[in-house]
Amino acid sequence: MNNPFQNAMTQLNNAAAIMHLDTNIHEILKQPERLITLAIPVTMDDGRIKVFTGYRSQFNNALGPYKGGIRYHWDVSVDEVKALSFWMMVKCATVNIPMGGGKGGVIVNPKELSEGELERLSRGYVRGLWRNIGSDKDVPAPDVYTTPQIMGWMRNEYEKLVGHADPGVITGKNIEDGGSEARGYSTAQGGVYMVRELTRKMGWNVAGTTVAIQGFGNAGSFMAKILHAEGYKIVAVSDSKGGVYSEDGIDPDKAEKIKNDGGMLGCYCVGTVCNIDEQVSDDGPCRKITNEQLLELPVDILVPAALENVITQDNASRIQAKSIVELANGPTTPEADEVLKEKGVTVVPDVLANAGGVTVSYFEWDQNVKGEHWTEQDVLTKLEKIMVDAFNEVWETKEKYAIDMRTAAFVKAIERVADNMKEQM
Structure with a gap:
């Protein structure tokens, strides 16, 4: 079983080597302060x-x-x-x-x-x-x-x-x-800003961009609804019980209603709660799928929005998505990351893609400290600026060092932390 702290230290060491991190700072960052x-x-x-x-x-x-x-x-x-x-x-x-x-x-x-x-x-x-x-x-x-x-x-x-x-x-x-x-959907909204920026960088047309979302809880369902409203084609969604694929695209509100009414997401193909085993096929233009099958669909953007360690060394070679936006924490193992790099899959990492949540938590703290209360639109405007600026900084770091986006995010972040540590020494 992967030791999470060993994984974290591997990421630190990789970033430190690329950016030639000061050895004293590197040593301090190997343990928590308290x-x-x-x-x-x-x-x-x-x-x-x-x-x-x-x-x-x-x-x-x-x-x-x-x-x-x-x-x-x-x-x-x-x-x-x-x-x-x-x-x-x-x-x-x-x-x-x-x-x-x-x-x-x-x-x-x-x-x-x-x-x-x-x-x-x-x-x-x-x-x-x-x-x-x-x-x-x-x-x-x-x-x-x-x-x-x-x-x-x-x-x-x-x-x-x-x-x-x-x-x-x-x-x-x-x-x-x-x-x-906006705290309730801030993680999803931050992820949407990442999808928008990625679409722009890739030169894709929004209407033709296909998306599969694994995880139809709070973050996944909000993201599906927002992207659908913006014109993206949501072709697959799933929850812990399984999912649905439709080549014509999925209306997330209808899928959510079926789920809330007690049905399986695959019943979307029928349009109402159903006996999924008898009424929904495993093939055809609209079909029930497993979580594992969703991960391997040939889509433009795959969004893991549920559990950690779902993209592994075992299935990474079968991933057909052109890009991955990690709304979940740690959905990709370090071994899978290496396979995805070789395949040329662009991964927007969790430390960037799902940072909308902590950003709006920071906004909450800021409002509390100042005795203010911002409108929902104020929050979203500030969130978009922070997320878009961060995406572009990580992208530029990726290009500068010819590295993947995850490593670029770590390099940019540790650079900021190290600069502040030096000022305080």
Whole structure:
């Protein structure tokens, strides 16, 4: 199994060699600046006390306060939070926002906890961490299995401990609690800006550009709808149960209605919830497909928007897409990356493609610190400028060094971090 932190360090070393990174800076960037381990005692509903293990990795704050989510998951590990905090540093620096890299997690299956137990766990996490977070120190956010409600509990606990209001200590809040407009679809919207820029660079006609999206959750479904509205041809979508391919194109709103009504996405071919095994074929112009088949379709743009490690050494040689826009975190393994490079597939990497989410989290923090609330249009205008500028900077770095876009994003990001570190030494 891939060790995520070893993968992260391989990426650091590759970028360092290309850009001739100062050896002292390189050495400092091999570990987080602070790694906090917490024992969190929680009184369970039956009166027992159970102790949960939590972590917070604060990787680097040369550009600004540490920034990154908190996940509740049974597979949380030290190496995972270290790697994710490193990638958050890279992501923030890639899009040039003044935040550093952080990440946290608790080893827990949140589905096994009652709401009361979940609240006590969340407040306990903050009680162990409060001296190391704050709007000018470290700004957590939601991640896997954490919600705006959990963020609300954490902010409330933090403010009780410090004795004053500090809405900027946490992002990903509900709008009425100081959250930002457009946060709900910001990851998808940022990805749309990447697709637009890629289409322009490739010289493609929007109307003829075909797109397949693996993952029809929040980010994937929003992206499908926005691209469809802009004239792109969405030919395939899928969720965890399978998907649908239509050579005539898919209306994402209709596909979403079938899914929400309890049907499989393949029932799109029938137009309503159906018995998919009896009513939908495996071939023809509209057909049901598996997630694996979606990845191998001959499309202009493939968008992995679900799980990590879906493009691997095993299937990379069968990828027929001309380009990949990574809306998911880590959908491509390092081994697959090498195969895709040899095939000439352009990959817009996750640290750039899905950075719309962290960018609007930064906007939320900025609004909180300044006591402002921006309109949805203000947020989208600022987001587009940041994402488009970042895309073009990464593209120019790719051309300058004759490297792939992922390596170019790491080179550009580490260059920014290193410059700021030197100024602070």
